Amino acid sequence: MKGITQVVAVELKLIIRDPMSAFFALAFPTIMIWVKLRSGKPLPGGLPSVDANVPMLSIFVIGLATLVILPATLAQYRERRVLKRLLATPASPGMLFGAQWIAHMLMALLGTALLIAIGAIGYDLSAPANPGIVVLAWVLGALSLSGIGFLLGAVVPSGRTATVLGLSVFFPMVFISGAVIPRESMSGSMRAIGDMLPMAPAVQTIRNGWEGHAASPVAMLVMVGICLVTAGVAVKAFRW
Amino acid sequence: MTVIEIEGMSKSYKGRHVLTDVSLQVEQGEIFGIAGPNGAGKTTTVECMSGLRERDGGVLRVLGLDPQRDRRELLPRIGVQLQEAALPDALKVGEALKMYASFYDKPADWRKLMDEWGLADRQRSSFASLSGGWKQRLFIALALVGNPEVVFLDELTTGLDPSARRMTWGLVREVRDRGVTVVLVTHFMDEAQALCDRMAIIDQGRVITHGTPGELITQGRTESLEDAYFALTGGQAA
Numbered sequence: 001m002k003g004i005t006q007v008v009a010v011e012l013k014l015i016i017r018d019p020m021s022a023f024f025a026l027a028f029p030t031i032m033i034w035v036k037l038r039s040g041k042p043l044p045g046g047l048p049s050v051d052a053n054v055p056m057l058s059i060f061v062i063g064l065a066t067l068v069i070l071p072a073t074l075a076q077y078r079e080r081r082v083l084k085r086l087l088a089t090p091a092s093p094g095m096l097f098g099a100q101w102i103a104h105m106l107m108a109l110l111g112t113a114l115l116i117a118i119g120a121i122g123y124d125l126s127a128p129a130n131p132g133i134v135v136l137a138w139v140l141g142a143l144s145l146s147g148i149g150f151l152l153g154a155v156v157p158s159g160r161t162a163t164v165l166g167l168s169v170f171f172p173m174v175f176i177s178g179a180v181i182p183r184e185s186m187s188g189s190m191r192a193i194g195d196m197l198p199m200a201p202a203v204q205t206i207r208n209g210w211e212g213h214a215a216s217p218v219a220m221l222v223m224v225g226i227c228l229v230t231a232g233v234a235v236k237a238f239r240w
Numbered sequence: 241m242t243v244i245e246i247e248g249m250s251k252s253y254k255g256r257h258v259l260t261d262v263s264l265q266v267e268q269g270e271i272f273g274i275a276g277p278n279g280a281g282k283t284t285t286v287e288c289m290s291g292l293r294e295r296d297g298g299v300l301r302v303l304g305l306d307p308q309r310d311r312r313e314l315l316p317r318i319g320v321q322l323q324e325a326a327l328p329d330a331l332k333v334g335e336a337l338k339m340y341a342s343f344y345d346k347p348a349d350w351r352k353l354m355d356e357w358g359l360a361d362r363q364r365s366s367f368a369s370l371s372g373g374w375k376q377r378l379f380i381a382l383a384l385v386g387n388p389e390v391v392f393l394d395e396l397t398t399g400l401d402p403s404a405r406r407m408t409w410g411l412v413r414e415v416r417d418r419g420v421t422v423v424l425v426t427h428f429m430d431e432a433q434a435l436c437d438r439m440a441i442i443d444q445g446r447v448i449t450h451g452t453p454g455e456l457i458t459q460g461r462t463e464s465l466e467d468a469y470f471a472l473t474g475g476q477a478a
Binding site: 002003006007010013014017018041061076080081082084085088089091 | 292312315323324325328330335340345386
């Protein structure tokens with residue numbers, strides 16, 4: 001893994017220097033949580049809104065990093081032949097993609113930390129009942145959504161196309177998988193559709209962990225499965 | 241010593257023959273030019289040599305290695321500058337050199353390289369802010385960061401203004417003077433004449449002639465390399 005710290009550091013700097021991705025990853029969720037917690041009303045069922053929104057929106061942040069920003073970065077690198085130039089160095093492809101992934105995950109982690117800090121300081125966020133499950137859900141959610149993001153980024157020819165495609169996967173997904181609107185506020189039919197989307201198991205598992213409900217092993221296996229299948233196809237289909 | 245040996249190399253994409261029969265030898269320490277019309281197969285030839293594409297047939301050895309089979313051993317020993325390749329806009333000059341150096345086991349000292357190529361003043365400049373000539377200067381430095389024995393330069397001066405082109409020629413000679421073998425793809429006959437020790441002209445996927453620029457002029461029975469090029473490729477002189 002020669003050079004991985006270098007590439008991670010460079011990619012992080014590039015993400016931060018790009019105002020669009022920095023805004024999307026950090027400012028956008030901050031605004032979202034403020035908008036959603038303004039009324040202060042608890043959710044149907046009595047759960048304080050903040051205890052649902054912080055874990056939900058952390059999946060939203062993961063989705064942004066993996067489904068929108070990661071594929072756009074890869075596609076732009078393809079479009080501008082950055083990837084081709086890297087292919088002509090001894091750097092291993094595994095290292096390069098690993099570094100990309102780590103950099104985008106660090107950004108999602110920063111977004112999540114920001115959400116937790118705002119929730120804790122401003123809105124009396126409860127500590128997660130089962131921190132182990134919360135962390136596991138975050139990681140598995142990140143892996144499964146990264147797989148999808150890599151698949152998009154593996155083949156899309158240009159950065160613009162990738163952004164459009166990424167956003168058109170991301171927005172419907174966050175809205176009906178319960179990452180923006182709490183599941184208990186959605187109609188039954190919407191929830192049923194949302195449950196078929198790959199973001200749903202991540203949202204459900206992280207919320208269960210936070211609230212202390214039992215987490216579903218099936219949901220976790222589904223996330224592992226999504227990750228393996230999409231990453232496998234991405235590696236096969238990847239165009240430099 | 242022969243550094244690159246190609247015999248009867250062929251390559252097609254989706255049934256279209258791009259290379260039909262490319263044969264040439266590049267000797268150590270020379271600037272070897274590859275010229276020819278657009279679509280003649282110059283870039284494909286160089287991409288096969290630098291391990292970026294797989295040839296369909298023929299023999300190809302670079303530093304005694306097969307770029308397909310021995311890619312991992314070859315890549316640390318060569319440097320490339322690709323046609324129309326770019327770096328991320330916000331990447332700074334120093335960061336690019338430092339990152340590329342980290343890919344090699346025995347890299348050149350990137351700070352020293354930055355000084356030698358006059359890039360030190362621009363260490364903190366972003367790639368997007370560099371002019372064409374400075375971008376090419378950076379690409380040459382990146383091609384050299386792994387201490388290569390051979391560098392491939394593909395249309396290094398296309399799109400540069402005349403003074404930046406002249407400056408870049410000086411840089412290419414400097415690379416050779418350090419003992420690095422240079423393979424230079426170019427459209428410009430004045431450039432080939434000024435820089436190349438020997439060259440090949442590729443047309444429709446085959447090498448139609450090779451030699452020193454002087455030999456090509458004699459062969460074409462013309463006064464300049466450009467006229468010889470048109471005579472040999474059967475193209476129209478303006």
